[in-house]
Amino acid sequence: MVGVGRVGTRTEVTDRLAPSPLALERAAFRRSRARRSTLIAVVSTLVFAAVLVLGVTGSPGWPRVRATFFDPATAWESLPAVLAGLWLNVRVLVAAEIGILVLGLALAVLRTLRGPVFFPVRALAIGYVDLFRGIPLIIALYLIGFGVPGLRLQGVPTDAAVLGTVTLILVYSAYVSEVFRAGIESVHPSQRMAARSLGLTHRQSMRLVVLPQAVRRVLPPLLNDFVALQKDVGLISVLGAVDAVRAAQIAQANSFNFTPYVVAALLFVLLAVPTGRIADALSARAARRQGAV
Amino acid sequence: MSEPADPSTRPGSVVLEVRDLVKHYGDATVLAGVDLAVAEHQVVTLIGASGSGKSTLLRCVDLLEEVDDGQILLDGVDVSDPRADTAAAQRRMAIVFQGYNLFPHMTAAQNVALAPRVVHGVPAGGAEERARELLERVGLGAFAGAYPDRLSGGQQQRVAIARALAVRPRLLLLDEITAALDPELVGEVLAIVKELAEGGMTILMSTHEMGFARQVSDRVCFLDGGRVLESGPPEQVLGDPVQERTKRFLARVVAADRPI
Numbered sequence: 001m002v003g004v005g006r007v008g009t010r011t012e013v014t015d016r017l018a019p020s021p022l023a024l025e026r027a028a029f030r031r032s033r034a035r036r037s038t039l040i041a042v043v044s045t046l047v048f049a050a051v052l053v054l055g056v057t058g059s060p061g062w063p064r065v066r067a068t069f070f071d072p073a074t075a076w077e078s079l080p081a082v083l084a085g086l087w088l089n090v091r092v093l094v095a096a097e098i099g100i101l102v103l104g105l106a107l108a109v110l111r112t113l114r115g116p117v118f119f120p121v122r123a124l125a126i127g128y129v130d131l132f133r134g135i136p137l138i139i140a141l142y143l144i145g146f147g148v149p150g151l152r153l154q155g156v157p158t159d160a161a162v163l164g165t166v167t168l169i170l171v172y173s174a175y176v177s178e179v180f181r182a183g184i185e186s187v188h189p190s191q192r193m194a195a196r197s198l199g200l201t202h203r204q205s206m207r208l209v210v211l212p213q214a215v216r217r218v219l220p221p222l223l224n225d226f227v228a229l230q231k232d233v234g235l236i237s238v239l240g241a242v243d244a245v246r247a248a249q250i251a252q253a254n255s256f257n258f259t260p261y262v263v264a265a266l267l268f269v270l271l272a273v274p275t276g277r278i279a280d281a282l283s284a285r286a287a288r289r290q291g292a293v
Numbered sequence: 294m295s296e297p298a299d300p301s302t303r304p305g306s307v308v309l310e311v312r313d314l315v316k317h318y319g320d321a322t323v324l325a326g327v328d329l330a331v332a333e334h335q336v337v338t339l340i341g342a343s344g345s346g347k348s349t350l351l352r353c354v355d356l357l358e359e360v361d362d363g364q365i366l367l368d369g370v371d372v373s374d375p376r377a378d379t380a381a382a383q384r385r386m387a388i389v390f391q392g393y394n395l396f397p398h399m400t401a402a403q404n405v406a407l408a409p410r411v412v413h414g415v416p417a418g419g420a421e422e423r424a425r426e427l428l429e430r431v432g433l434g435a436f437a438g439a440y441p442d443r444l445s446g447g448q449q450q451r452v453a454i455a456r457a458l459a460v461r462p463r464l465l466l467l468d469e470i471t472a473a474l475d476p477e478l479v480g481e482v483l484a485i486v487k488e489l490a491e492g493g494m495t496i497l498m499s500t501h502e503m504g505f506a507r508q509v510s511d512r513v514c515f516l517d518g519g520r521v522l523e524s525g526p527p528e529q530v531l532g533d534p535v536q537e538r539t540k541r542f543l544a545r546v547v548a549a550d551r552p553i
Contacts, residue, residue: 194394197355198408198460199384208411212398 071259078251078260085247086267089233092165092243096233097226099169104176109206111177112184125177132174137235141167145239161243164236172229179221183214223279227272234268244268306333308368308464308495309354315362316349316519323349325519326363331464331497336490338506338527339499341516342542347499348391350516351468354497355388367464384412387457388466391473393449395441401428401452402437405459413460420459427455431485447478454485465489467498503546507531515539 019027056062110118110125132140144167149158157163187210195205215222237246244267248260309331316324323346331337339347352358354365356372356379365373372382395404405424409415415423428437431451433444441449450470457465467486471479483505490496490509500506506513507527514524515536523536534540 190390190392190394191396193357194390194396197357197383197386197388198456199380199412200408201380204411208407209396213396216398 067257069258069262071257074251074255074257074259075263077255078248078263081247081251082244082260082263082267085242085244086264086271088161088241088243089236089268090271092161092168092233092236092241093230096165096168096172097229099165100172100176100229101222103169103173105180105211107173107177108180108184109211111181112206129174129177132171133178135171137167137171137232138238140171141235141238144170145236160239160241161236164233164239164241168229168232168236172225172232176222176225179218179225180214183218184210186217187213220279220283223275223282227275227279230272230275231268234264306368307331307366308333308335309497310366310369311350311354311363312366313363314350314353314360314365314373316346316353316358317361323519324353324360327516327519327521329497329514329521329524331495333495334493335511336494336496336498336509337512337514338510339497339514339516340501340503340506340530340542341499342545345516346519347516348468351388351466351497351499354464355386355466356383357388384460385463386466387460387462387464388468389450389453389457389470391469393441393446393453393473395449395452395456397441400438400440401433401444401455404441404452405456408456408460424455424459427458428452430458431455432481445478446474447481450474450478450482451485454482454489458489463495465494465496465498467496467500469499469501471500471502501546503531503543515542517542 059065107125107128110121113121141164145160145163148156148163191209191213192205195209200208234243234245237243237249240246242250244264245261248264251260252258307330309329311327311329314324314327314329315322327346327350329337329350339350341347349358353360353373356365360373363373364371367382367385370382371377372379395401396407399407402421402424405427406417406420409423410417410420425434425437428434431454433448433451433455436444436448436452441452444452450473454470470486471482474482479502483502486496486498487505487509496509510527512524513527513530514521515530515534515538516522517538523530523534523539530539531543534543
């Protein structure tokens, strides 16, 4: 431990001292140990990959599975339809995320209201979160996607994609409101006191002092929920909306080959990767601005 | 004290009067009937051991805590009455906290400009300009664009003072504003307070810096057991206290190597 510290501090010194035999011997030991660790990691990775590949490709059913799930020709054929479906997913994703953030934030703020006057509002917000956090998404989709059009009300949308988006907003905003609430509560009460002492109203101190700090703190978990939403938009296919999953299903039904599903899955993964990197970059930036780095 | 700058205000008029103030936290009685008055352009200093109720008193005066009994009169108006306009009263006072409580997501200038902009309706440009002037005045003109976490404790506290001054308070409250600072940073903060006091600002403050209290105060109040046990000119209370408890407190402060 002491040796590590010395190496760390020495890197900043321009006119460094010549290392003692002791330091040279320790550095050599560290290098040899690092080499050994790298070697072990490489070998174990190769062995694991070989076992996996041989285990799967050597299995008796592999030729059949390869033909059914990994057929390049079918993949290429289904790609345009699946991509067109994915465009619907992306639009639903954007619309739903905006709705989720607005509704989630509103719910979180409503739950922070104090005083007996706001009891009904608070109780309603709590009930909402309990309900929509507890209900399985697919059942919520069925209830709203098939139940609402069944009411035959004038002016209520019946489009599967629209109803799917509404359901996603309802369910996800329950999660996201809890994330926002945790962020709001993580802001120290002294901040609110300082705002109040300056004469800011409750609303002003919430909007200008508490929420900016809260949102910055919960950005990583919010983006995590966003990635979860990215793949859950595929569930609107159960309502009949022709999204990437539905398009893959149609292609599968035509070709009796499951490769289109794999195509859709890969596209969803490609969609999620940039979000993950953006999440990393944003939390690093937030940490820098708060002076934590 | 210097002469009042504005001749229309009567010299010596009482800005703050605290009458028989009582505050409980659960079963604990923190303030057990405090009486206190601060006249215009006066500096009144609260001293006393930790837990004697100094901070609670200041927070009650700033209406950040609800009082259980007694009255707080600001310019003769009872602002502790639940029917009184709390926000309006708070707009006429400003407090500086021991822990600075700057807004970490705003630059120094934004911290200072916030209340004038959103509470007092000063246009953004004017508020920003005045913020820079105030930061200049506390010696931080070069740090207007800096976030609080980039500033030292002393610098943060000076920003907090500038933020309090930005609302042009009738009464400035200072709650042990040097208690969280490293000893070498205390001087820079106290120098500003001294300047404010000389400029005629009406100040009610609590401090453990007895030498400073003696220099700037018109009156010193020794708080003990939730009451003002002894009060008077600093030379008397700090130099020749009447009460036994005051003597013991001051002796302890001296023993703790705090210059008097």
